[in-house]
Amino acid sequence: MTDDLLTIPQAARLCAMSRGTIWKYVKTGEINAYRTPGGQYRIRQTDFNDFMQRNNMYPRAFHEPDNHRILIVDDEPQILKMLTAMLFRDEYSLETAKDGFDAGVKIMTFKPGLVILDLIMPGMDGFEVCRQIKTNADTAHIKVLAVTGYDSEENRDKILAQGADAYLTKPLFKDNLMQTIQSLLDAENPNTHRVSG
Structure with missing residues (x-):
């Protein structure tokens, strides 16, 4: 995993959700994501952090030193x-x-x-x-x-x-x-x- 990009499974592990739930948030636009040339979805770490912070989800402290x-x-x-x-x-x-x-x-x-x-x-x-x-x-x-x-x-x-x-x-x-x-x-x-x- 790079510092900047997350796959759907990596994002799911970070917040203890299923891949399907993360996929739902991506499809509804609650999590910003983009498609690679190969058709895979990637989520920028900053976008995912913002999503988690907006929803008071664990881990809560991404933005804190x-x-x-x-x-x-x-x-x-x-x-x-x-x-x-x-x-x-x-x-x-x-x-x-x-x-x-x-x-x-x-x-x-x-x-x-x-x-x-x-x-x-x-x-x-x-x-x-x-x-x-x-x-x-x-x-x-x-x-x-x-x-x-x-x-x-x-x-x-x-x-x-x-x-x-x-x-x-x-x-x-x-x-x-x-x-x-x-x-x-x-x-x-x-x-x-x-x-x-």
Whole structure:
């Protein structure tokens, strides 16, 4: 796939719709498309982004820079709810994931600038999620803020060794959280921030 053109199947995958549904939008003119000399339809990425934005469709953040997108990963629904409420009014585009596997999918589709990552989760834990983010050339630039209710020197050293950019302990306090997030997203150099809470 080039940066500028999408096929019907590629557009369908981007918004989790069937090819038939995307084809319907193309035929009705809701999605601008053109035909190649071979008779295939192609959609310009900018036209598709506009269509998704007009319809508030996922992913919502195509037009926002990475540093406005935050993925919150935690297996506790109340923590997801609390963090979403804290960050909602600060004009970040937010997504949540309930476990490490869900996080992997959201990282590739939502393309966050920052992942707020719980360490202790069933299945794939935060240590492994962080390792996968930081060892993949396509995602290594993503900032990782590790958070845990199980503070220990071992956990702190282990997650920082996996490449986490900052570390905070639960309970999270809004002022400290917001200051840490801002410093990570505003950073213009690759040096990591070893913040503890």
